[in-house]
Amino acid sequence: MNEVVEKVIAGDIRTVARLIRDIDDRMPHVRSILKALYPHTGRAYVIGITGAPGVGKSTLVDRMISYLRQRGKTVGVLAVDPTSPFSGGAILGDRVRMQRHSMDKGVFIRSLATRGHFGGVTQSTRSAIDVLDAMGKDYIIVETVGVGQDEVDVVKSAHTTVIVVIPGMGDDIQAIKAGILEVGDIFLINKADRDGSDKTMTDLRLMIDMDQKKFAEGRWKPPILKAQAVFDEGVAELIEAIDRHRAYIEETCGTLRFRQQRGRVREELVQMIKDRLVEEMIGRLIASGEFDQAVDLIADGSLDPYSACDDLVLPHLQI
Structure with a gap:
């Protein structure tokens, strides 16, 4: 066990891959390893990317990795996919869209199965975040399987939660649930070249502005951005917005170790x-x-x- 812990802290990719596989398979021996790794966590900045299937989350994450690597930051990605009814594994294979980063030693990408957990973030995902954190990754991006009234768990594990939407998904007001508005720190309208992007932005702004009292108290007001991730447009602005939110957290909380806050620890x-x-x-x-x-x-x-x-x-x- 001590050897595994030392290798994870040293950033050994194979050891980390095996450990996350064992976590996903719920092997009993991982609990003692996770206990030993926990004191080495709390340094990474966790970004949650969530949105309905087809909004372009994986392409967006691929572009974000490039920008963060240009800054010299190391990145870990956990893509939470639906569970295969046959093998029990993740079936979407979001890593296919991020293949160009596969040879970069500063990037670690792993797909995880939801195991039927509607929130998109299982205990396995939280444990995997801790492993990548102990590994020394500067940023950890968690891409979740989708969005819905109950699928807001990503906010419990992420410092910044980005909600990705696209124009033309039917009734935009109905598609943007109240629970999602509450957990979103940044809203990104991807595929903004489509008809209806201005209407989607207006609807989002209207719904956010309905809670003016909360923002009047100095709380973070989510910005609404437009992007075309496939053409690398608007991604730089998203990274800048994440930087601003990080500065806001550090200023208001005094620390990024938000997981030590009593409410989050309790949950x-x-x-x-x-x-x-x-x-x-x-x-x-x-x-x-x-x-x-x-x-x-x-x-x-x-x-x-x-x-x-x-x-x-x-x-x-x-x-």
Whole structure:
């Protein structure tokens, strides 16, 4: 274990790749490694990129990598993809669009599976962020699978969250949910050469301006930018906006170690406890045969799933 920890801190790419694979596969030995790596985290700046499928997130991330590398910064990318129902792995393969960076030792790109987690950011993703942080990456970009009313978890792990939209996705007001407005630090209208980009910007600005009281108190007001990532237009302005948001965080919070803030620590610990309890409980029930017995009883109609759930769980709670 100590050898693995030392190699991760030294930036060994193969060791990091194997460790993230083991994290994604939920191998039991990784917990002790993550415990040892945690004191070495807190230095990287985490950027969340989220948006509906097809808005050009991967192309945008590819361009962002180029700009950050020109500054001499090292970059880690975690592309969170839908889970394959057959292999359990990530299936979109966003890394294909970033192949030109594959030979750059200052860039590490990895796809992760959502494992059915609607928020787009699983515990595996959070652990992988810690690994890349301990590895010494200056920036970590987390590209999530999509956007929806419940898919706002990326904000819990990112310093700056960029919401990417495109014109012409139907009812723009309906497409931009309230929860997304609350988590977005920067809004980017990609493929801005399309018809309707001005209307999309107007709708976004109107919805953001509806919360003037919050911004009057000195809180960050999300800028709305336009870009055509495929032509490398507007990406430099996005990087500048991220820099401004980083300066705002440092000025208001005094530190970038936002994950040490009590509220965020509480949320992350609660989620970690939930994951551990579910994993332990399901594992015990499957090993004892009780789970499969309950499945058979529900399948043949002799037991309802609510009673089965109570019968399986309550005895283990020792209430």
